[in-house]
Amino acid sequence: MRVLLVEDDRLIGSGVEDGLTEAGMTVDWAYDGKQAQLAMTTTPYDLVILDLGLPHISGTELLDWIRRRNDHTPVLVMTARDAVADRVSGLSAGADDYVGKPFDLTELIARCRALVRRSQGRSTDTIEYDGMIIDPDRLTVMRGSERIGLTARECALLVELLGSQGRPLSRARLQDSLYGWNEEIESNAIEVHVSNLRKKLGSRLIRTIRGIGYVIEVPVQ
Structure with missing residues (x-):
């Protein structure tokens, strides 16, 4: 999951960034x-x-700009303004949820996950695929009684591919999903994560399409 945090307060932003990163x-x-x-x-x-x-362009103006672009990315408004009128204004402008400062970081993370889950058409945090139950929060895959642990990046890659079943995703697209602006990326990072997932979950799960990228096929009914 790739998140854009828009916050001018360095102390608050640093805390939120660390918390979200730790959550995978x-x-x-x-x-x-x-x-x-x-x-x-x-x-x-x-x-x-x-x-x-925000300075220069207010959060409300930015939200309006996002929606005028016909961009349906979920937006969670996070602000110290706690008046009902401010909450109503933000939601009316196109926000999907609202949390007032100060807030509990665990609640913020839970709201983030819920918004993304709903945007992807999922009713639960877990994802089921071909006899497996993937739990992105716990970084685990259950296959029958077997519990398989994943790293945060392996899990993020798996969820990204599962969200596009039948449609190949390029290495560049996967890198954009897994790595932020300031992170160094090894040239073979995606290949390494794919290799590790194949070792843990089976060599046939992820198919390489030469010159295009990787795909998880829609399971045969």
């Missing part, structure tokens, strides 16, 4: 509305966490 999410942090606009024109995100009190 990839986080890009924009300090103002202009930087956020640039990010969203170049990078696909699963979720935007947006502070309303």
Whole structure:
């Protein structure tokens, strides 16, 4: 899951970034509305966490810009403004959820996961595929009575491929999903994660399409 955090307060932003990263999410942090606009024109995100009190371009203006682009990325508004009118204004402008500062980090993470889950048409946090139950929160796969542990990156890659069953995803697209702006990426990073998933879950799970990328096929009924 790749998240765009838009927050000008360095202390709050740092805490949120650390918490989301520890929860297995990839986080890009924009300090103002202009930087956020640039990010969203170049990078696909699963979720935007947006502070309303931003310099240069307000959070409300940025939210309006996002929706005028016909961009349906879930937006979680995070702001110190706790008046009912402010909450109503943010939701009316196109926000999908709202959390007031100060907030509990575990609640914020839970709301993030719930928004992404709903945007992907899932009713639960777990994903079922061909006899396996994938739990992204716990970084595990259950296959019968066998419990298989994954790293955060392996799990993120698996979820990304499962979300596009039958449609190949390029290495560049997968890198965008798994790695943030300031992270160093080894040239063979995706290949290593795919290899590890095949060792843990079976060599036939992920198919390589030469010159295109990787795909998990829709299971035969």
